[in-house]
Amino acid sequence: MIAYDCDVLVIGGGIIGLSTAHAITRAAPGTSVMVLEKEPGPARHQTGRNSGVIHSGIYYRPGSLKARYAVRGAADMVKFCAEYGIPHAVTGKLIVATDRAELPRLHALVQRGRENGIPVRELGAAQIAEYEPEVRGLAAIQVSTTGTCDYVAVARQLAESSGAEIRYGAQVLRIDRRPSLGVAVRTRSGEVIRSRFLVNCAGLYCDEIARMTGDDPGMRIVPFRGEYYELARPELVQGLVYPVPDPAFPFLGVHLTRGIEGGVHVGPNAVPALAREGYGWGVIRPGELGTTLAWPGSWHIARRHWRYGAGELRRSLSKGAFTEAVRRLLPAVTEDDLVPTAAGVRAQAVLADGTLVDDFMIREGAHAVHVLNAPSPAATAALPIGREVARRTLMALGEL
Known part of the structure; x- marks a missing residue:
C-alpha cells in the first residue's frame, strides 16, 4: 500500500494553480491538495507582472475558451474581490482607432463583442473626449465591463482560503510517473512527494x-517580454485606453491603464526574452535560450513576422520610438512623462509550424492535467479555468 502525501499535487503558485487548488477543495472537500511553488511567495511572475486589467472578453473568438472564460471570469473576479475586500474597480475602457485602416477592425470588434454578450457603445471622434479628454482618434468603442484589480491580492486570498497545503521555495527537478502508482516528484531540497494525481500550472515552465x-506537450513556451512605463502625469488618462489590435498577433499593443492605486501604466510592447524569466536585456540563460532557438516554431515566427518584430524591438531599445507609439493615442505625452517600471514576460505557447496558440490550452495525460497556454486574459479567467481543471482532475481521480 502506497502512502501518498496528497491526492492532488499542483505545480505552480500563480493565480491559475491557486485557483485550481481552491476549486478542487471546494468541489471535493475531502480531497487533499498540495501546491509547490519555486518562489518564496505566490504570484511572482505572470500573475504579479501585468497591468491588472479585468478583461471583458471582447477580443476573443466566440465560443473559444478565452471568450467564454473571460466573460464569465470577469464577473466572477469582481464578485470574488468584493467578497474578500480586495481592491478593484470596474471603469470600462476605450478601444480607439487612430488610422482609417483600423476602422474595419474596430467595427469587427463591435460585432464580436455583441456575439460574446458584451455591452459596447460606438463613439465618433468628438465623443471620445466625453471619456478621455486628452485622447485623440477617428472612432472608438466603449466597453463598460472592463476593470482593474490587485491580482497578487487575489492569489494570496485563493491560497489562504483553499485549504490546500502551500509549499514555497519548492522547485521541481524530477517527476516519476507510473501507471498504477501515481506520481513522485523530487524537489531541489531532495524531498520526494508522492501524489495520486498531478496538475501542471507551471506557466513559463x-x-x-x-x-x-513523459507527456509530449506538442508545443514550446517562447517567452516574450512586455516592457512598461509609468506615466509621470497620470491626470492625462482617466481610465483604460487601448489601440485596435492586430488580429495576426495575441498581443493587444501599447495601452494606457489607470490602476487601482491611481497610477497609469503604459505598455507593454512584446519582444523576445532571452530567458523565461528574462525581465531585462541583461538577463540571459543560455540553456533556456538554446531551447527556444532549437524549436522550429521560433524560426517560423521570425520569418513570418520579422517586420512586426523589428518595430517592437525598436520600441524596446528607443524610448523615443516607444513615445511615438503612445502619442498616437495620447498626443500630449512626452518622453519625460514616461518613467520605466517593472517588466513582465508572457508565456506564449508556439507550435512547431510557428503558430502562436491563440486559445487557452489544457491537455490531459495519465495521472496528470497540463495547463499549457494561459497568458492574458488568464488572470481574468482564473476562476473558471481553475474550475475546469478541477473538474477534469476529479473526474480522473474517480476513475483511478
Missing part, C-alpha cells in the same frame, strides 16, 4: 514540466 512527466 509548463512545457518542461509536461515533458518531465
Whole structure:
C-alpha cells in the first residue's frame, strides 16, 4: 500500500494553480491538495507582472475558451474581490482607432463583442473626449465591463482560503510517473512527494514540466517580454485606453491603464526574452535560450513576422520610438512623462509550424492535467479555468 502525501499535487503558485487548488477543495472537500511553488511567495511572475486589467472578453473568438472564460471570469473576479475586500474597480475602457485602416477592425470588434454578450457603445471622434479628454482618434468603442484589480491580492486570498497545503521555495527537478502508482516528484531540497494525481500550472515552465512527466506537450513556451512605463502625469488618462489590435498577433499593443492605486501604466510592447524569466536585456540563460532557438516554431515566427518584430524591438531599445507609439493615442505625452517600471514576460505557447496558440490550452495525460497556454486574459479567467481543471482532475481521480 502506497502512502501518498496528497491526492492532488499542483505545480505552480500563480493565480491559475491557486485557483485550481481552491476549486478542487471546494468541489471535493475531502480531497487533499498540495501546491509547490519555486518562489518564496505566490504570484511572482505572470500573475504579479501585468497591468491588472479585468478583461471583458471582447477580443476573443466566440465560443473559444478565452471568450467564454473571460466573460464569465470577469464577473466572477469582481464578485470574488468584493467578497474578500480586495481592491478593484470596474471603469470600462476605450478601444480607439487612430488610422482609417483600423476602422474595419474596430467595427469587427463591435460585432464580436455583441456575439460574446458584451455591452459596447460606438463613439465618433468628438465623443471620445466625453471619456478621455486628452485622447485623440477617428472612432472608438466603449466597453463598460472592463476593470482593474490587485491580482497578487487575489492569489494570496485563493491560497489562504483553499485549504490546500502551500509549499514555497519548492522547485521541481524530477517527476516519476507510473501507471498504477501515481506520481513522485523530487524537489531541489531532495524531498520526494508522492501524489495520486498531478496538475501542471507551471506557466513559463509548463512545457518542461509536461515533458518531465513523459507527456509530449506538442508545443514550446517562447517567452516574450512586455516592457512598461509609468506615466509621470497620470491626470492625462482617466481610465483604460487601448489601440485596435492586430488580429495576426495575441498581443493587444501599447495601452494606457489607470490602476487601482491611481497610477497609469503604459505598455507593454512584446519582444523576445532571452530567458523565461528574462525581465531585462541583461538577463540571459543560455540553456533556456538554446531551447527556444532549437524549436522550429521560433524560426517560423521570425520569418513570418520579422517586420512586426523589428518595430517592437525598436520600441524596446528607443524610448523615443516607444513615445511615438503612445502619442498616437495620447498626443500630449512626452518622453519625460514616461518613467520605466517593472517588466513582465508572457508565456506564449508556439507550435512547431510557428503558430502562436491563440486559445487557452489544457491537455490531459495519465495521472496528470497540463495547463499549457494561459497568458492574458488568464488572470481574468482564473476562476473558471481553475474550475475546469478541477473538474477534469476529479473526474480522473474517480476513475483511478
